[in-house]
Amino acid sequence: MVMHALGNLGKTKLLSVGTLAIGLCLFAASAHAAVTVGDTIAPSNAAEVKDLVSPGVYYAVTHGMRMEIVAPERVDWPPPYRDATEKYSQQVRLTNDHRSMVGYVAGQPFPLIDPNDPYVATKIIWNNVFRPISSDDYDLRFYDCQSEYVRPGQDQRMIDDIEIGHYAGYNIVGRTEVEPMPVDPDFKESGRLWMFALYPVLAPQEARGTGLIRYRYADPNRGDDSWDWTPGTRRVRRLSESILSSATGAQSYDPDHYSGFNPKTEQYNYRFLGEKMMLATVHAQHSPEDTCPYDGGATACPESWEMRHIYIVEATPRSDRLAGGSLDKLTNVYLDAEVWFEPYIDTYDQKGRLWRTHIYWLAYRDRPVPDARVAIYPFKREFVVGAASIDTQGNYSTMCYLPGQHTPERECWYINMGAIDKDFCTVKAMVAAAP
Template identity: 85%
Template sequence: MVRHVLGKTMLSVGTLAIGLCLVAASASATVKPGDTIAPSNAAEVRELVSPGVYYAVTHGMRMEITAPDRIDWPPPYREATEKYSQQVRLTNDHRSMVGYIAGQAFPLIDPNDPYVATKIMWNNVFRPISTDDYDLRFYDCQSEYVRPGQDQKIIDDIEIGHYAGYNIVGRTEVEPMPIDPDFKQSGRLWAFALYPVLAPQEARGTGLIRYRYSDPNRGDDSWDWTPGTRRVRRLSEAILSTATGAQSYDPDHYAGFNPKTEQYNYRFLGEREMLASVHAEHSPENTCPYDGGATACPEAWEMRHLYIVEATPRRDLSDASGALDKSTDVYIDTELCFEPYVDTYDQKGRLWRTHIYWLAFRDRPVPDARVAIYPFKREFVVGAASIDTQGNFATMCYLPGQHTPERECWYINMGAIDKDFCTVKSMVAAAP
């Protein structure tokens, strides 16, 4: 078993090191830096990726294998972990947690802990990629059938003005820190906004607002705005786990695995050395020319140490009973605490959908950024694909967009948006 390299930073009350989870590549790996993986030699990575990613490779996606490199947490996030993590614990029912303020909730992960899976998933909720606010501006997605060896044939070309969120709890870089006073009144953990859809024309003006609450028994509040009826509609939890229209995306997978944590049961499936794309070389991402544009490729993939957690909807809860999936396997990078891919299985246990994320570790989202520049490197999602493996249909999103008027695209922890941005009123006002 590969050993974790623990961070040198010490907890404020003692000398116990926190786990920053840098792991060397497995010596037994069948691939090496410099290799190119294509359908012809896909078998070489079958045990090094999820079944969903293997589907993508066998259907045309290419990988350029590179040497693994370290990913450090943003210093403010690391400092918050040192300051607050010792007071965090799971509740008596082992589903929720108490004592959380900011940083990583459970930096010391013990695979033998009977509740290790739940702790890993809470770490995924409060992860270092963005802690305060984020605004992804003018990104685009393209939906198409997976067509190995054929040219791209776009079914739907989608452009969205803002993908944005405001965290109320766990803030580390922008005042108010570490918890917005709004929490005492609203009980919200975060607010999310996606609006307005700018293309295609028939969806122009559509938007989504979503609120997540700390109360484990309270489901998310969500609303959408439909320009055709010019009405705000309240959404059920079940809709958020269902892909709609021409897309294979659903709101529960906009940023990895994102349903309400307490609505699922979790089982730890283990930890393995696997391939992931966390030092992507392109921004905007390349449309893969070998699978009909279903993914981004060629792109850099490297050996990483991943936790694997199975998530199963709690059918005893009305808010989760409408979930169409039987289970989801979440693959979480132990160092960046983000999932490079997620596989979902249908009620018969067959692979149904895979969500693949390409990330870049740098001090700016694009090389020529002038505003979104940080004093340290941080992780950016630069591409995301959602593939219906049974219908051979994909939606590939480019972050930043390939044709965006806003070159910098990602603004993370810069105070780019506030709570008022994540309201129904603002969503309706922004509709063209």
């Protein structure tokens, strides 16, 4: 178990060291049975990792993605987030219906994870909602996504090259590094947990200027407010929640999977499927990521993968809460028990067949790129440096590079630096930014 907050720092450190030791022992046993540090995993020996990754990641490996197996290393939380967990977590509990939570202020809501707890799955998902990767604000500037068909053993044949100006968010609750802390006074008036903005799309030309705004509310019975802007019609459109959790055809990404599993928590039922040591990338070597030359550019590879302690939770949409329904029958969420971010997520269609997989490559460092001059932090933190959404039935992928491979903004990630404010995450600002 990863237990970062038990009321005093000394006890926390002791348990963290114990956790790491257990994880390393489990890694040794697993490595002996399947993979060894220094191995390169390719389609020819993909069977060696079949039980160490999700079915979606296994699909990617069998279709050309390569893994370099490295030794596991520890990941620490940002100290302000850890301190907030120790200060506030003991007052947090689930509501009587075991779906929402009360008493949350900042940090991780439920640092003590007990697999025997009947509501452990819901607590794990709430930990994912308020995760340490960014607690205050973030601004991802000038990144690109390339769409192509999965073509094992062939060169990349790009279908779309998508460039976006900003992927940004402002957290109103759970702030740990930038004033106002720990809760923006706006919460009492708006009831919002966070605000999100994605705009403007810079390419392709037919989508230039498009944007998206999204607000999440604390009220379990209130759905998200979302709007998009289409310059061609010069019209702001309000979006239904079913659109936010659906992706078909060439639309590989949907807003509920932009940053892992991100729908409104209360709109799903959760079941704990277990915990095990599995492979994931949390110490990526490249930034920007390298286009995989072995699968038509569908993923990033080769990259470093290590054994990690993973929680697995099944999420099933509640028909009585998700207006308009969902195209997914269920989603299996794989959460790193130390990083508290999903290295991968698999979704299944209404017939129970694997449909989409989302893979995330993360790097642990004190800056997003080695030559950063502004985005430099006093401690290491995790950065998502690559993300792929793969339609395993249509053999179609959208691979995003964070930072972009040809971006004018090298540093790309600005996390908990006050880079954006609430005004940035408004329809007015989105419309004004359209070229």
